[in-house]
Amino acid sequence: MASAETARNIVGIIVTKNNILLLTINCIGFAIESIYLIIFSIYANDNKKRARVGYIVLGEVCLTIVVVVIAMLAFNFKHRDLFVGVIAVVFNIIMYASPLAIWKKVITTKSVEFMPFWLSVAFLANGVIWTVYALIQLDIFVLVGNGLGAIFGAIQLCLYGYYYFFGKSKLTKDIEKKSEVQLSKQTQNV
Numbered sequence: 001m002a003s004a005e006t007a008r009n010i011v012g013i014i015v016t017k018n019n020i021l022l023l024t025i026n027c028i029g030f031a032i033e034s035i036y037l038i039i040f041s042i043y044a045n046d047n048k049k050r051a052r053v054g055y056i057v058l059g060e061v062c063l064t065i066v067v068v069v070i071a072m073l074a075f076n077f078k079h080r081d082l083f084v085g086v087i088a089v090v091f092n093i094i095m096y097a098s099p100l101a102i103w104k105k106v107i108t109t110k111s112v113e114f115m116p117f118w119l120s121v122a123f124l125a126n127g128v129i130w131t132v133y134a135l136i137q138l139d140i141f142v143l144v145g146n147g148l149g150a151i152f153g154a155i156q157l158c159l160y161g162y163y164y165f166f167g168k169s170k171l172t173k174d175i176e177k178k179s180e181v182q183l184s185k186q187t188q189n190v
Contacts, residue, residue, distance in 0.1 A: 021133070022142070085141035092145030096127065096152045103159060110167040112160050120160050124153030 037053055044050050067087055071080045105114050127150030134143035 089141050089145045093148055096123075096145065096149035099123070099152070099156060103156065106159060106163055106167075110163055112163045112167065115156070115160055117160060120153065120156045124150065124157055127151070127153045 037057065041050050041053050044053070067084060071083050075083050099115075102115050106112055127146050127148075130142055130146035131150050134140075134146060
């Protein structure tokens with residue numbers, strides 16, 4: 001996800017003016033993601049996990065290089081923003097649609113134990129705020145991805161609310177039963 005942001009920033013600096021807010025937030029997000037991956041790699045128990053992170057980072061670096069090279073060589077000054085913007089929107093939609101697997105788990109288990117409430121709220125708030133920004137700036141690339149993100153966030157919170165109040169908490173009861181200490185009949189009679 002960071003590679004599309006980075007590529008959009010690099011080309012955005014060359015193509016458009018007055019993009020300091022997008023540049024700032026994407027660079028901060030990229031730095032936070034990088035720090036997280038470094039910490040994860042340091043404390044990962046398994047070398048396979050470290051290698052996997054390394055391969056993913058290598059893939060993102062290669063994707064960024066490819067996007068920047070194609071944007072600079074294959075497109076004229078006017079169409080670079082469109083090319084990189086479409087790629088950024090696709091990755092933004094993928095990012096916002098990633099909780100769909102959790103939605104399936106919530107619906108099948110009828111429990112919200114796997115969906116953190118505050119993450120869902122942050123998800124919705126992020127989509128709404130960037131959608132408002134996109135409407136003010138009339139930036140179609142920011143609007144499409146984050147507008148869909150706001151919709152996904154609203155659906156996620158509705159799903160959370162429904163299963164929080166009307167869902168079954170089967171998993172919690174199962175976990176509580178499994179964690180209870182089972183005493184033998186001989187101990188109970190004493």
